[in-house]
Amino acid sequence: xxxxxxxxxxxxxxxxxxxxxRCPPELRPLPGQRVRLPFGRTDTVGVVMESVETPAVASxxxxxxxxxxxxxxxxxxxxxxxxxxxxRYYHHPLGExxxxxxxxxLRRGAPLPDPRVPxxxxxxxxxxxxxxxxxxxxxxxxxxxxEARAPLTRDALNDLTGLGLRRAELERMxxxxxxxxxPAASGTPEPSEDGGPAVPLTPEQRDAIAEIIGQTGRxxxxxxxxxxxxxKTEVYLEAAARSLARGGQVLILIPxxxxxxxxxxxxxxRFPGQVAALHSGLAAGERLRAWDxxxxxxxxxxxxxxxxxxxxxxxxxxxIVDEEHDPAYKQQDGLHYHARxxxxxxxxxxxxxxxxxxxxxxxxTLEKARSGRYRHLRLGTxxxxxxxxxxxxxxxxxxxxxxxxxxxxxDAMRRTLAQGRQCFILLNRRGxxxxxxxxxxxxxxxxxxxxxxxTVHASIRRSxxxxxxxxxxxxxxxxxxxxxxxHLGVGTQRLxxxxxxxxxDTPLMRLDRDSIRRRGALERSxxxxxxxxxxxxxxxxxxxxxxxxxxxxxxGIIDVDQGLFSSDLRAAxxxxxxxxxxxxxxxxxxxxxxxxxxxxHPEHPLMRALRAGDYAAxxxxxxxxxxxxxxxxxGYLALVRVxxxxxxxxxxxxxxxxxxxxxxxxxxxxxxxxxxxxxxVNRRYREQILLASSRRATLHHTLGETRRHWEEHPPPxxxxxxxxxxxxxxx
DNA sequence: AGCACGCCGACT
DNA sequence: GTCGGCGTGCTC
Numbered sequence: 001x002x003x004x005x006x007x008x009x010x011x012x013x014x015x016x017x018x019x020x021x022r023c024p025p026e027l028r029p030l031p032g033q034r035v036r037l038p039f040g041r042t043d044t045v046g047v048v049m050e051s052v053e054t055p056a057v058a059s060x061x062x063x064x065x066x067x068x069x070x071x072x073x074x075x076x077x078x079x080x081x082x083x084x085x086x087x088r089y090y091h092h093p094l095g096e097x098x099x100x101x102x103x104x105x106l107r108r109g110a111p112l113p114d115p116r117v118p119x120x121x122x123x124x125x126x127x128x129x130x131x132x133x134x135x136x137x138x139x140x141x142x143x144x145x146x147e148a149r150a151p152l153t154r155d156a157l158n159d160l161t162g163l164g165l166r167r168a169e170l171e172r173m174x175x176x177x178x179x180x181x182x183p184a185a186s187g188t189p190e191p192s193e194d195g196g197p198a199v200p201l202t203p204e205q206r207d208a209i210a211e212i213i214g215q216t217g218r219x220x221x222x223x224x225x226x227x228x229x230x231x232k233t234e235v236y237l238e239a240a241a242r243s244l245a246r247g248g249q250v251l252i253l254i255p256x257x258x259x260x261x262x263x264x265x266x267x268x269x270r271f272p273g274q275v276a277a278l279h280s281g282l283a284a285g286e287r288l289r290a291w292d293x294x295x296x297x298x299x300x301x302x303x304x305x306x307x308x309x310x311x312x313x314x315x316x317x318x319x320i321v322d323e324e325h326d327p328a329y330k331q332q333d334g335l336h337y338h339a340r341x342x343x344x345x346x347x348x349x350x351x352x353x354x355x356x357x358x359x360x361x362x363x364x365t366l367e368k369a370r371s372g373r374y375r376h377l378r379l380g381t382x383x384x385x386x387x388x389x390x391x392x393x394x395x396x397x398x399x400x401x402x403x404x405x406x407x408x409x410x411d412a413m414r415r416t417l418a419q420g421r422q423c424f425i426l427l428n429r430r431g432x433x434x435x436x437x438x439x440x441x442x443x444x445x446x447x448x449x450x451x452x453x454x455t456v457h458a459s460i461r462r463s464x465x466x467x468x469x470x471x472x473x474x475x476x477x478x479x480x481x482x483x484x485x486x487h488l489g490v491g492t493q494r495l496x497x498x499x500x501x502x503x504x505d506t507p508l509m510r511l512d513r514d515s516i517r518r519r520g521a522l523e524r525s526x527x528x529x530x531x532x533x534x535x536x537x538x539x540x541x542x543x544x545x546x547x548x549x550x551x552x553x554x555x556g557i558i559d560v561d562q563g564l565f566s567s568d569l570r571a572a573x574x575x576x577x578x579x580x581x582x583x584x585x586x587x588x589x590x591x592x593x594x595x596x597x598x599x600x601h602p603e604h605p606l607m608r609a610l611r612a613g614d615y616a617a618x619x620x621x622x623x624x625x626x627x628x629x630x631x632x633x634x635g636y637l638a639l640v641r642v643x644x645x646x647x648x649x650x651x652x653x654x655x656x657x658x659x660x661x662x663x664x665x666x667x668x669x670x671x672x673x674x675x676x677x678x679x680x681v682n683r684r685y686r687e688q689i690l691l692a693s694s695r696r697a698t699l700h701h702t703l704g705e706t707r708r709h710w711e712e713h714p715p716p717x718x719x720x721x722x723x724x725x726x727x728x729x730x731x
Numbered sequence: 732a733g734c735a736c737g738c739c740g741a742c743t
Numbered sequence: 744g745t746c747g748g749c750g751t752g753c754t755c
Contacts, residue, residue, distance in 0.1 A: 006755090011755095012732080013732055014732060019755040022753060037755085038755080040733075041733090041734060044733090055755070056755080061755055306755055448753060678738075716750095
């Protein structure tokens with residue numbers, strides 16, 4: 001009798017199990033292949049995980065597979081292994097994890113894009129000096145096409161310009177006779193070769209590249225540790241070039257593509273036609289195309305944000321994680337994975353080197369580099385010969401501040417501007433004022449849905465909750481006693497207004513999430529800043545990201561104190577990183593810049609360390625502290641969160657969870673439940689339980705057993721339980 | 732999660 | 744009488 005075969009299938013449901021199906025004789029799906037299947041009363045999409053001889057449930061319950069969606073697997077075997085681990089490690093349903101690795105269109109069962117259908121290629125089609133009214137976007141498009149000297153796809157154009165051009169926009173330009181479209185010739189166009197690196201490499205850079213390439217095919221992890229301006233990007237690009245030259249694919253992860261348009265442009269220019277970019281700004285179709293181009297090796301270099309980690313890359317040879325300290329690598333909802341940690345795991349599974357780059361590495365990474373588990377590559381010298389900036393504190397108890405600004409800060413700004421250099425003023429709070437309050441009766445404008453004050457946004461005359469987005473019109477007088485209200489605390493918008501009064505004739509810009517919301521606004525702002533001579537830029541941490549500016553003489557930090565005294569696990573570390581990243585903007589090409597920090601606590605150990613200026617030295621005491629308290633990297637944490645519509649039921653459920661966790665705890669401390677630091681967000685109440693252990697295994701045992709229990713005795717539907725393994729913040 | 736079944740309240 | 748509220752149970 002012919003042997004029947006069965007497959008075990010992953011499905012996009014929050015059920016922590018796989019489902020077995022009978023294979024009709026003509027269907028022999030391989031692991032990683034998408035299939036359509038009957039599920040309950042409907043049809044759904046699944047991914048085959050493995051073949052099995054005997055199903056896990058009685059054969060009477062087994063149903064037959066519907067159909068294959070693709071002729072071949074869409075996910076590779078090593079990627080499936082990574083996804084299995086991910087589900088186990090983060091205690092998340094495997095089906096959701098697996099389907100999450102697919103672009104949304106494929107998750108819903110859409111067909112793969114047909115690689116034989118070429119995209120349009122665009123070229124400039126305009127007489128050189130024909131006088132015409134052309135907008136800045138159109139001009140930039142035409143300039144990019146002329147510079148490329150070859151017709152480009154829309155994707156390639158967007159990579160080069162960062163404009164996010166839509167098809168309709170290009171078609172409008174074509175209708176006006178500015179552009180012409182032609183179908184792509186067979187095969188990829190090979191635009192003009194850009195040659196090797198633009199600047200000669202330093203010996204340190206050459207050594208780093210040689211070390212990385214020397215580990216090809218081995219799961220070696222590198223920490224590429226170098227201050228701003230030390231040329232980490234050149235090391236990435238050159239290592240990538242050599243890996244590509246050997247026929248491998250390269251994955252470069254970056255924290256947020258939207259904030260680093262310069263990097264995409266730089267990579268696209270260096271590797272024309274070879275780069276696929278994957279990030280949240282893409283429309284569904286573009287995302288699918290980029291993903292599939294990377295999967296098929298059509299574009300062997302994939303540049304993307306954290307989710308790009310799950311892209312199948314059959315010939316992957318090298319992974320680079322840029323700015324590894326950036327918390328954006330940790331997904332904060334649903335599947336709480338850390339893309340940097342999983343990148344390292346992927347390196348092990350696929351046996352390839354992983355490069356973690358940062359000027360301010362996390363304590364976790366530094367500790368592993370110090371203990372020798374990672375190879376530590378240092379780029380100490382800046383290729384342009386500049387020295388690091390001097391860091392000084394301004395004691396706000398001595399120097400009073402008005403709208404956030406002290407007199408010495410203003411003096412330093414005047415000096416810097418007089419030298420023809422720029423001032424960057426960093427304040428990590430957007431909006432106008434922190435709160436709206438009444439001096440007479442003490443009323444404060446609070447969010448009706450969260451435990452948070454509403455932030456004043458004067459420009460749009462509204463108050464906004466930064467937690468849930470609730471907004472309401474600004475009121476002039478107190479709703480309780482009718483007295484006029486006062487704006488308390490300073491945000492970037494208020495700082496901008498104050499500075500425009502102090503420096504009425506100086507160019508002034510603001511850079512924060514609100515100012516760059518419109519498409520292309522960030523690119524325009526960065527361009528303006530770069531073109532500006534002396535001037536002032538006010539902004540949030542976006543200012544501290546790795547943009548390159550040539551003329552910054554002063555970086556002023558308005559308020560670090562909330563970072564010094566926050567009780568959160570990583571507050572000190574992250575404050576250090578933020579200040580140093582910001583400081584990295586100061587001083588280029590011979591001119592050391594200056595960093596001025598306003599603080600009420602200049603004697604605080606962190607501030608003393610900052611003045612000394614050496615990140616590695618500052619980290620020592622922080623690591624000691626972590627060791628003594630058993631915190632990461634010397635101990636392991638997991639956070640169990642319960643949230644629900646009412647405070648009492650949520651608390652009861654959290655208490656039951658904690659009881660269950662304690663029942664299974666072996667060498668695991670179970671702390672709580674306690675109301676989460678922001679107890680109420682978006683009309684939901686949140687309780688949390690912290691698990692701590694000196695061993696990973698015991699933590700996972702406790703979580704696993706508890707999870708099994710609640711799968712069997714599920715809590716009411718309106719209560720949600722989520723597990724955050726290796727939480728980045730306890731808030 | 733989806734989806735259906737099931738058992739109680741105010742409508743044409 | 745029946746449309747529809749959301750509690751509960753199941754999915755190979």
